[in-house]
Amino acid sequence: MANSIWESYPPKATDDQLEYLAQKVKDWTIFNGLTVRPNPSFIKDETNPNHVLATNAPVTLYPSPFPRKCFEQAQCLQKVYNELYAAIACAEEWLSEIMKELIEVDDFLANLWKIHLQVKKEGYVQDLTLGMFRSDYMLHFSDDNAAPSLKQVEFNTISSSFGGLAVRVAQMHTELASFPQPGQSLAYPTHDLFGTTSAPTLPPPNHAVQTLASALSTAYTAYGPSKSSPTLPTCILFLVQDTERNLFDQMALSSHLHQTNPEIPTFRLPVSKILSHTSIPSTTDNPSRPLIYTNPANPTLRFEVSLVYFRALYAPTEYNTPTSWAARHHLERSAAIKCPSVLLHLSGSKKVQQVLTDTTSPILERFLPHASKDDLERLRSSFAPQYSMSDGPDSEGVKIALDPAKAESHVLKPQREGGGNNIYRGNIPTFLRGISERDYKQYILMELIQPPKAARNVALRSDGQVVAGDVISELGIFGSCLWRSGSGNKGREGMEVLENEEGGYLMRTKARDSDEGGVAAGFSSLDSLILYDE
Template sequence: MSQARFASCIPLPIEHKALVNVIEKARDWGLMHGVAMRDKKHFNKDVIQVAPFVLLPSPFPKTEFEKAVELQPILNELMHKVAHNDEFLEHTLQNALQVDEFTKSLYDIWVKVRNEGITQSVSLGLFRSDYLMQNTESNKIKQVEFNTVASSFGAMTSYLPTMSRYILRQLGHPDLIKNMPENKALSGLCSGITDAYDLFGVPSAVILFVVEEVSYNICDQRFHEFEIAEKRPDIMIHRKTLNEIFEETTLNDKKQLILDGRPVAVVYYRSGYEPAQYPSQREWDARLRVERSTAIKCPSIQYQLAGTKKVQQALASPGVLEKFMGSGPSTSRVRDIFTGLYSLDFDENGERAVEMGLKDAEKFVLKPQREGGGHNVYGAEVREALQRMRHSRERAAYILMERILPPLVQGYVIRPGATMPPPVVDLVSELGIFGVIIGTSEKIFHNRQVGHMLRTKLADADEGGVAAGLGALDSPYLVDM
């Protein structure tokens, strides 16, 4: 099937002089408003460069955008229930645990803490559900994945609509601004953190951000801290690596995590969701200490386990959604956003999935149990990987997912250091909807949708992570279809 096309919000190409002029203004706007990152190749703490962005907002069907927004609280609650269903997590992950050391390490901490007795029953989820448009006549959204460790770019994308409105005005199209939805992801995500802090109920407590040794995505991370400091100057925030947590924190006799003499109310992970972030046992010991404590974790370790691709695949299996949601209209709406997801376990279904992948490799994506982008396998490499793993337990660490081919749209991608002006290229966009949920296994205190992001990449690129340097920040331009 050939890919459909959406029309750009304004006719392209833009005249050369006008294009060069508006790009220069847009780059400066981005730098001056924090749409920026540190350079990985030439790292300098004192230097930032504009983050990759799409010059014009990308068209997205209004009805499908609204559907995604309406579904987010429903999906929040679904994943909350999944995370608190021990039997389901154990059954779903049992085969992956035999071959995926990282997931097994997380799982072992979860079991250990659970057996010792949960000291903090409240979990904070800052979630994001990601979608691509399915290339059909109806152009319906299909879920790419559900991220439980994923408030990345919520801050910077909150500024993208303002930036896009500025660009449209500069190009003489102020009439198009009405088609751009407001995005309050930053304030919404931060309100989730402060709501959890208030539930902890200790005025002297602090919030702890778990960060990498070197933070390239500094603007996005710091904006959360600055927003909380502005709205809640009574709250102290610390930034620590897992290694620093190991060295600088203790657990008191009340199981409070103590940092600089004060209890930690909320631990917000901006690191700790992939193997490279645990280079030694010290990091794992720090993670265990945090999970044992009374601090409210974002995500709790059961949320992180619930966000694995294996769980996503299991939820798409017949009858599984109904166990968590019943058989009402909400269940049908959620099932409608699923694409084909297949287990690669050593059973009849797994063998059938392997055969499908070998026969039509181009139609599928191989996904491991990882966050962070850059880990998936596409195209001919799917066949090579399946042939290599066919008789190995390793294959149980992956799922097979039908590949979604979204509509194309032409546009300009602006990257730091690239030749200017850029060419008109074919692009595809992925919509992410942010959600906040706070609750225990028995009660949900807060559950809401709080904003969105749009990542756009070259149509012939497989991955689209902005932090990984593969995608670009964007903003949706809502259209009636």
């Protein structure tokens, strides 16, 4: 029963209907900015030397079914998660313990940690941090007849993207399902999940753009007046990759912010221009280290940056120029509020996620002293079991990993950010026996999430191909949190949460190319939801 909801979905369309649907989606996406710049593998630079072309973002043609209870649970969890990660980012001492191990296996995290230590030594001049988060989940069926549960895949503390486009996908699916009227759609065949003309079921409204833009505006205001002398107008910088194909997702936020708060200027700053377009006055002139931004289009206009919103510099591969690390350090030591700070960025590492799942330690209670028992229980139930591989041959993780029967329901993941392939199931014991035991600590063992087996959907790829097949989906919930870290880095103590919001979702659906057991492979499309009650 639990899995059976997917067996008749999406409803079977005629060729004419599918053609109509695909054409509608091709036109709707372009008209509504649900777009990306085309991948060079689709459109070569020499065809498009001035980089003007755009195409639809990859989208599913139908919203995907999702149990209402699990969706609401994910929404409920968000503010708890927001506060948890805010508290972690404040717990410098606790993080430093975790970093001891990570520094050995991961240069990237080691470099980030070094920046923190450098700025700590100089003294931080900004005690506010903004988190714009996305907590990603998958549905898990422990067996075919079990009720679905929600398992967290990842908690994103930097560059949580696709909020802008996800809102548009939900709008698009809603329009498709309700034209000419709800329950009587040209694009979609009737299906129980869509309800009836009098009681239609449509994708839940998606408020991701409002939530995220409001977080930007709150942080901008919290920065307060200019610290420069003479004072300068303040602004928000969107830190972006030099070659960004997903810019329209980002523009959804800046454009919404411009409409609701026209007094807040936002600028796009490509990573390669950080050091040339921004500067910090010498500390003898101004010890508060304001970050000054000047755009060469009009050098007479100078701004003080109240917030740097990172949509770049999240992955190791982005630090590929001699000045990348200097640029990150430059931003970190400035007075601008960072979304995220280096400590918050580090808090999103896989090792932290694994440590949190350790049920033997009162770690959640420590970081969330005010959370209810129910909240903590819900939080724990959303963890997929994970195990450290650093605790020696007698530890639970190593024992499971080396046992062929137990390994069958697990995946071994490299700890390093952006590093290496996952090892699945029966391959784990063999793999571990082939490496030295002291290298085990480079990995984390995770129980495999079992998504619905019968899930199917149809996607329109960015090159216009319509592909149907078995799929795996991930639900992301957006949230934001603005906090003031206390002195002494004691975690919760002294930390002040100024704003904590939940709002908006992202559904991402990928082709289930191979049985990678919960780690989706291949092509990913933006999707929305049709909620159902079990």
